[in-house]
Amino acid sequence: MTLAEQQQYRLGVIYVALSALAWSTSGLFVRAIHADLMTILFCRGIVSGFGVFALFFYIERRNAFRILRSMRGPSLAATVFSTASMISGIGSIYYTSVADAMVIYATVPFVTAGVAFLFIGERPNMRTLIASGVAFIGVLVMLSGHGAGDASDGGSWLGKGLAAIMTLTVAGLAVVMRQHRNVPMLPAMALSAWLCSCVTFWFASPLSISGQDLGLIVAFGIIQNAMGLSLYTFGSRLVPASDAALLTALEVPLTPLWVWMVFAERPSMATLIGGPIVLAALFGHILLEIRRNRAVAAVGGH
Numbered sequence: 001m002t003l004a005e006q007q008q009y010r011l012g013v014i015y016v017a018l019s020a021l022a023w024s025t026s027g028l029f030v031r032a033i034h035a036d037l038m039t040i041l042f043c044r045g046i047v048s049g050f051g052v053f054a055l056f057f058y059i060e061r062r063n064a065f066r067i068l069r070s071m072r073g074p075s076l077a078a079t080v081f082s083t084a085s086m087i088s089g090i091g092s093i094y095y096t097s098v099a100d101a102m103v104i105y106a107t108v109p110f111v112t113a114g115v116a117f118l119f120i121g122e123r124p125n126m127r128t129l130i131a132s133g134v135a136f137i138g139v140l141v142m143l144s145g146h147g148a149g150d151a152s153d154g155g156s157w158l159g160k161g162l163a164a165i166m167t168l169t170v171a172g173l174a175v176v177m178r179q180h181r182n183v184p185m186l187p188a189m190a191l192s193a194w195l196c197s198c199v200t201f202w203f204a205s206p207l208s209i210s211g212q213d214l215g216l217i218v219a220f221g222i223i224q225n226a227m228g229l230s231l232y233t234f235g236s237r238l239v240p241a242s243d244a245a246l247l248t249a250l251e252v253p254l255t256p257l258w259v260w261m262v263f264a265e266r267p268s269m270a271t272l273i274g275g276p277i278v279l280a281a282l283f284g285h286i287l288l289e290i291r292r293n294r295a296v297a298a299v300g301g302h
Contacts, residue, residue, distance in 0.1 A: 015235025022228035045197030051226025082192035096159020099267035138277030
């Protein structure tokens, strides 16, 4: 690797790591905002849509309108999956502990492998199957808890159900992107934010929110969504996909960490046991994939 390539790689690592940091603030915003869920989703969607569209037009410039006109079924499918994941993801954090939501969300790579096998015939390798089994055990341990605010709390079960929907829809989005690699991601993400606002408009009360909540919602849309996506877009071009996956996975432990530090939201004992099992499966799987890809690259270079 030349000096210029090393510098590009380091810059890519910084960008992608910062994108994970931005995405990990979701729990902080949801806990800090006192507005109801539908109002949060409606206002955040408007702000996020403008932010991501601004990034899209900045990157593509003259090609932007041509790309928008070329969007077809796969782009619309990606938009719908992204909208569903946005609503269910924020809803899961709203209705249950951030740690519980993120532990379930951490199984996305393994659920994606299952969805890809069912719908596009992509067979998972043995490493993925083993890691999926370990992660599933971790989720079962987490769901077995019956402490205060955990499984015995109906709201918590609603939040966990929404986290499961988020996981499935993110997996669906990943499979669409994998099967149709030419699908423009940024306009689909921007449209999904506005579609989220359209869906929640009928249940939202934007005129009733306080100035403080409005400011937080604007920051939520810009920092957590638009900035996170911007940093990832630039950084993922400079590092291998497996390295980017490892870095963005940092969102999973960081999101509940910030909420614990700021709002003293302590995970249940079942989550403290099951969560590390899921994280071990996630990071172990990604590290093994990185090691395998580099070994293949090294062999190919000789």
